[in-house]
Amino acid sequence: MAVSTTSPAPAAARPSTRRSFVDxxxxxxxxxxxxxxxxxxxxxxxxxxxxxAYLSFTNASGSVSRPKRFVGLENYTRWLTDADRFWxxxxxxxxxxxxxxxxxxxxxxxxxxxxxxxxxxxxxxxVLILLPLVATPVAVGMMWLLIFEPTIGFANLVLGWFGIPAxxxxxxxxxALNTLIFIDVWQWTPMVVLILLAGLTTLPEEPDxxxxxxxxGAWQRFRHITLPLLAPVIGAAAILxxxxxxxxxxxxxxxxxxxxxxxxxxxTLNVLAYGQAFQFSQYGRASALLMLFFLLIVIxxxxxxxxxxxxxxx
Amino acid sequence: xxxxxxxxxxxxxAASAGALTLTLAACSGGSAEQTAPEDVKTxxxxxxxxxxxxxxxTLATEYQQKTGVQVKIEAYGNExxxxxxxxxxxxxxxxxxxxxxxxxxxxxxxxxxxWLTDMTDYVSSDADWDWEDFQQPAREAVQLDDVVYGVxxxxxxxxxxxxxxxxxxxxIPVPKTLDELKTAVSTLNDPATGTFGIAMRxxxxxxxxxxxxxxxxxxxxxxxxxxxxxxxxxEAQQAFQFYGDLLRSDGPPxxxxxGWVEASALFxxxxxxxxxxxxxxxxxxxxxxxxxxxxxxGFAQFxxxxxxxxxxxxxxxxxxxxxxxxxxDAAWEFIKWxxxxxxxxxxxxxxxxxxxxxxxxxxxxxxxxxxxxxxxxIRNAGESGVGHDRPQLEQVAQAREIVGxxxxxxxxxxxxxxxxxxxxxxFQDLLDSEG
Numbered sequence: 217m218a219v220s221t222t223s224p225a226p227a228a229a230r231p232s233t234r235r236s237f238v239d240x241x242x243x244x245x246x247x248x249x250x251x252x253x254x255x256x257x258x259x260x261x262x263x264x265x266x267x268x269a270y271l272s273f274t275n276a277s278g279s280v281s282r283p284k285r286f287v288g289l290e291n292y293t294r295w296l297t298d299a300d301r302f303w304x305x306x307x308x309x310x311x312x313x314x315x316x317x318x319x320x321x322x323x324x325x326x327x328x329x330x331x332x333x334x335x336x337x338x339x340x341x342x343v344l345i346l347l348p349l350v351a352t353p354v355a356v357g358m359m360w361l362l363i364f365e366p367t368i369g370f371a372n373l374v375l376g377w378f379g380i381p382a383x384x385x386x387x388x389x390x391x392a393l394n395t396l397i398f399i400d401v402w403q404w405t406p407m408v409v410l411i412l413l414a415g416l417t418t419l420p421e422e423p424d425x426x427x428x429x430x431x432x433g434a435w436q437r438f439r440h441i442t443l444p445l446l447a448p449v450i451g452a453a454a455i456l457x458x459x460x461x462x463x464x465x466x467x468x469x470x471x472x473x474x475x476x477x478x479x480x481x482x483x484t485l486n487v488l489a490y491g492q493a494f495q496f497s498q499y500g501r502a503s504a505l506l507m508l509f510f511l512l513i514v515i516x517x518x519x520x521x522x523x524x525x526x527x528x529x530x
Numbered sequence: 531x532x533x534x535x536x537x538x539x540x541x542x543x544a545a546s547a548g549a550l551t552l553t554l555a556a557c558s559g560g561s562a563e564q565t566a567p568e569d570v571k572t573x574x575x576x577x578x579x580x581x582x583x584x585x586x587x588t589l590a591t592e593y594q595q596k597t598g599v600q601v602k603i604e605a606y607g608n609e610x611x612x613x614x615x616x617x618x619x620x621x622x623x624x625x626x627x628x629x630x631x632x633x634x635x636x637x638x639x640x641x642x643x644x645w646l647t648d649m650t651d652y653v654s655s656d657a658d659w660d661w662e663d664f665q666q667p668a669r670e671a672v673q674l675d676d677v678v679y680g681v682x683x684x685x686x687x688x689x690x691x692x693x694x695x696x697x698x699x700x701x702i703p704v705p706k707t708l709d710e711l712k713t714a715v716s717t718l719n720d721p722a723t724g725t726f727g728i729a730m731r732x733x734x735x736x737x738x739x740x741x742x743x744x745x746x747x748x749x750x751x752x753x754x755x756x757x758x759x760x761x762x763x764x765e766a767q768q769a770f771q772f773y774g775d776l777l778r779s780d781g782p783p784x785x786x787x788x789g790w791v792e793a794s795a796l797f798x799x800x801x802x803x804x805x806x807x808x809x810x811x812x813x814x815x816x817x818x819x820x821x822x823x824x825x826x827x828g829f830a831q832f833x834x835x836x837x838x839x840x841x842x843x844x845x846x847x848x849x850x851x852x853x854x855x856x857x858x859d860a861a862w863e864f865i866k867w868x869x870x871x872x873x874x875x876x877x878x879x880x881x882x883x884x885x886x887x888x889x890x891x892x893x894x895x896x897x898x899x900x901x902x903x904x905x906x907x908i909r910n911a912g913e914s915g916v917g918h919d920r921p922q923l924e925q926v927a928q929a930r931e932i933v934g935x936x937x938x939x940x941x942x943x944x945x946x947x948x949x950x951x952x953x954x955x956x957f958q959d960l961l962d963s964e965g
Contacts, residue, residue: 278639278642278643278924279619279620279643279644279645280620281620281622281643281644282642282643365784365792366782366783366784367724367726367782367783367784367796367801368795368796368799368801382783384783384784385784386784386787387783387784387785387786387787387788388784389786392787472787473733473735473736473789474609474735474927474931475734475735475931477733477734477786477787478732478733478734478786478787478934478938479734479786479938494612494613494616495927495928495931496925496927496928497616497639497925497927498928
């Protein structure tokens with residue numbers, strides 16, 4: 217028969233150990249209470265970013281659990297010296313974001329100013345303007361793909377009524393990116409309208425009335441009163457839209473597919489990273505690309521925040 | 531200093547347990563512990579949208595009535611399917627058991643990643659089920675280094691779809707050679723009336739598989755005997771040029787944005803005299819709700835080039851078992867039942883699924899559902915069929931993007947020789963990187 221040699225001492229010591237643990241927890245309760253939120257942030261935000269950063273220094277491919285080698289900055293230098301895919305993708309990302317942002321702010325402001333005045337049927341118009349916003353981006357992409365189809369699409373049919381020759385729209389490499397900007401503007405301008413309209417309704421009316429009494433014209437009042445007062449709201453809308461536009465993926469993928477088209481004409485950084493990760497299973501390279509993209513977004517946001525701060529101070 | 535009340539203690543305990551569960555969930559891999567088939571109540575199948583998957587939905591209901599095992603089917607588009615697998619299998623997910631996959635796209639990569647179950651013993655375990663009844667090329671297609679990774683459930687070939695009425699009106703016979711095809715296509719190309727000579731895939735990556743039969747019929751291939759890159763061979767360049775010329779001169783506008791969905795839509799709407807793609811799309815054109823050419827569509831074997839009529843004859847859908855599944859034996863029982871002689875013949879006649887069993891094709895009543903011209907081509911595939919339709923390596927997607935380059939140059943009227951030389955170097959580098 218086996219004889220147990222376990223000493224009973226630890227069992228006897230257990231209550232005091234437990235008490236000291238409870239006392240310690242008790243002493244640091246405020247720290248203990250934030251554990252769930254720290255765990256949440258750690259697992260769902262910090263861990264993925266840290267793991268992506270780790271993968272970016274390896275040659276991980278095929279499966280992340282396959283043996284991988286530490287390759288230092290190789291993935292980064294590969295991208296930064298890639299004039300075929302990386303830098304054109306950076307250019308397209310910047311162009312797409314810049315153009316979409318400017319157009320959406322200008323058109324959005326114009327529509328918001330028009331909708332500010334009360335008129336009959338205002339409710340219906342506001343609902344109609346918001347419709348694109350509630351549509352799923354992939355469905356939006358598919359819809360425009362059909363409309364812009366060169367042979368059987370509605371867009372060229374309409375052009376034909378006016379005797380204008382058919383256009384390549386999404387299929388022509390020289391116009392594809394601009395067509396995508398158009399789709400983005402169509403879908404997201406309503407959001408800018410919504411934000412700016414909310415901003416406009418909160419503006420004080422006195423300065424405008426005072427200027428009107430002083431004989432200022434509509435443009436002068438807009439330029440020197442409405443616009444400066446609305447600047448913080450425009451800034452907020454710009455930040456929100458620029459983040460969204462920078463990471464646009466769905467409409468490009470739905471209309472141009474993997475690689476952003478046959479000549480990569482609509483390949484932005486997001487589309488390029490998706491292709492590297494999911495099509496090519498090059499997780500190391502894709503991670504490096506995403507880290508570079510992450511840095512780019514941080515730089516853009518920091519710049520916008522600084523500009524906003526300066527504007528607020530002045 | 532204050533003391534912990536019982537409720538605070540239980541709150542803390544619950545919070546730590548929650549955090550621990552999250553951590554463990556993030557760290558855990560798939561468990562290899564297997565559940566006995568008789569204890570399995572549900573099986574999950576992931577597959578691509580295809581006629582086979584449609585047929586499988588009926589079979590799944592019957593299987594549940596017969597055995598009590600509920601079979602859940604998740605169907606995705608082809609690209610989304612591979613993304614789904616990569617996400618789930620990278621996380622060693624065991625939340626699905628049966629996986630339908632495209633052999634040529636992913637079998638090399640998935641098997642090397644250790645994601646596919648070795649099914650060699652399963653397929654040879656039951657003489658009545660009869661592994662030998664599957665067509666030999668199909669059996670070979672699902673093996674790698676003598677290991678079987680799945681059961682082939684569909685076969686597919688590249689064929690020519692044509693408009694019988696247009697050819698008849700112009701007095702043109704059905705093209706038997708690529709030269710005759712070119713002449714017929716240019717004769718029937720009439721953009722002024724909205725009819726183009728030919729519609730085919732022109733988008734860089736999707737076109738590669740359909741370019742393959744042109745390549746083989748010109749006497750070339752993607753790789754040589756030792757697996758080396760051969761996409762700048764004179765035959766390959768001629769094939770690129772031929773493919774590009776057809777689409778540039780007599781194809782629809784915006785062709786470089788076209789995959790099979792767009793190109794087949796043009797043909798189905800009567801806007802193209804010819805359409806060359808996989809025979810699995812035949813039923814789209816015979817469906818009155820999707821096609822305006824139901825009565826006028828004809829099917830022909832891929833035309834002969836300098837090397838004869840050589841077209842791909844592949845296995846587009848294979849059904850295997852997730853390596854991380856905890857119900858492998860039960861999964862095999864379901865696969866065995868769904869791919870039995872009887873059910874393969876049923877799917878052939880009821881869902882027009884071109885299966886891989888010899889016995890199903892030998893059954894005249896089952897093959898009756900197929901147009902006679904198509905059955906002739908399928909029966910003739912043994913002599914002319916090539917078992918692959920894309921480069922054969924682990925990184926197929928990357929290779930397809932490279933091979934598509936010279937084809938795009940040809941479609942756009944660019945320098946094919948220079949593009950082929952560039953692509954050859956990139957493709958060889960890629961092959962070398964796999965060792």
